[in-house]
Amino acid sequence: ETGVTQTPRHLVMGMTNKKSLKCEQHLGHNAMYWYKQSAKKPLELMFVYNFKEQTENNSVPSRFSPECPNSSHLFLHLHTLQPEDSALYLCASSQGPAFGELFFGEGSRLTVL
Amino acid sequence: GESVGLHLPTLSVQEGDNSIINCAYSNSASDYFIWYKQESGKGPQFIIDIRSNMDKRQGQRVTVLLNKTVKHLSLQIAATQPGDSAVYFCAEKLSSGSARQLTFGSGTQLTVLP
Numbered sequence: 001e002t003g004v005t006q007t008p009r010h011l012v013m014g015m016t017n018k019k020s021l022k023c024e025q026h027l028g029h030n031a032m033y034w035y036k037q038s039a040k041k042p043l044e045l046m047f048v049y050n051f052k053e054q055t056e057n058n059s060v061p062s063r064f065s066p067e068c069p070n071s072s073h074l075f076l077h078l079h080t081l082q083p084e085d086s087a088l089y090l091c092a093s094s095q096g097p098a099f100g101e102l103f104f105g106e107g108s109r110l111t112v113l
Numbered sequence: 114g115e116s117v118g119l120h121l122p123t124l125s126v127q128e129g130d131n132s133i134i135n136c137a138y139s140n141s142a143s144d145y146f147i148w149y150k151q152e153s154g155k156g157p158q159f160i161i162d163i164r165s166n167m168d169k170r171q172g173q174r175v176t177v178l179l180n181k182t183v184k185h186l187s188l189q190i191a192a193t194q195p196g197d198s199a200v201y202f203c204a205e206k207l208s209s210g211s212a213r214q215l216t217f218g219s220g221t222q223l224t225v226l227p
Contacts, residue, residue: 002156031212040122042202042217043157056213090156094212102212104156 003027006091006105013081014113021076021108023091029103030096032074034066037088037107049074050096081112125224132190134221136203141184143205143216148177148188151220152199160188160201164208190223198225 004025013019025032034046048056049068063085065077074091088107095101126132138146144165149157163170163177163186170177176189186203202220206212 002158004156033212040219042219045213045215048213092156092212101159102157102215104158106154106156 002103002105004091004093004103004105006089006108008108009106010109010111012111012113013078015081015083017081018077018079020078021089021091021110023074023076023105025072025074025091025093025103025105027093027103029093030071031094032068032071033092033094033102034074034076035090035092035104037090039087043090047076078110081110083112086110086112122220123222123224125226126193127226128193128195130193132188132193132197132223134188134190134201134223136186136188136218138184138186138203138205140205140216142207145206145208145210146177146179146186147204147215148175148186149202149204149217150197150199151202157202193223193225195225195227198223 007022011019030051032049036044036046045058046060047066052068052070063080067075088109090107091105092102147162148160150160151157161170161172161175161177163179165181168179174191178187188201190197200220200222202218204215204217206214
């Protein structure tokens with residue numbers, strides 16, 4: 001138990017569906033992140049939030065839409081995805097964006113049909 | 114572009130033997146390095162870190178070695194156990210940089226044989 005909880009753990013969706021991934025951290029951290037992990041590729045940073053303000057959007061397509069209502073919750077809204085978006089989506093948190101240790105959730109395995 | 118990479122994508126070791134996982138980095142400005150362990154179905158977990166003012170750091174059953182001359186990082190696991198089976202990857206950044214500046218390697222799959 002890392003203190004970062006992601007739901008759902010598995011998600012299968014069609015290209016026309018709309019779904020959301022949820023992340024919650026119980027560590028009192030101020031920074032939250034979304035990473036994409038594709039098979040045999042390094043982790044790719046997607047979004048960074050600090051005190052619920054987005055500080056980084058790493059050239060992510062608009063079909064991925066993040067939302068951070070408060071420092072403990074982070075969402076990734078998905079719509080009109082492509083099969084190549086199938087991957088493990090990892091949420092992480094840290095005490096602050098100027099680095100403390102990253103704590104990862106267990107990920108949401110997304111399959112786009 | 115610059116990248117962090119691993120020499121071998123897979124490594125199999127006998128239970129009880131020592132494991133050595135290697136990582137090459139290309140950004141000579143990086144001065145902070147981390148090793149992560151990712152078990153099947155789980156997220157990455159911090160194992161150990163090292164700063165560039167050190168060439169060796171030890172943890173519980175793990176040792177990280179840093180060779181700045183050849184830009185090489187290694188993770189040594191002593192008396193490897195079945196629970197050590199996982200993907201291990203390194204990450205690098207400037208110590209003054211933020212977490213978003215972490216560059217990750219693609220990982221080595223360690224399999225512990227009975």
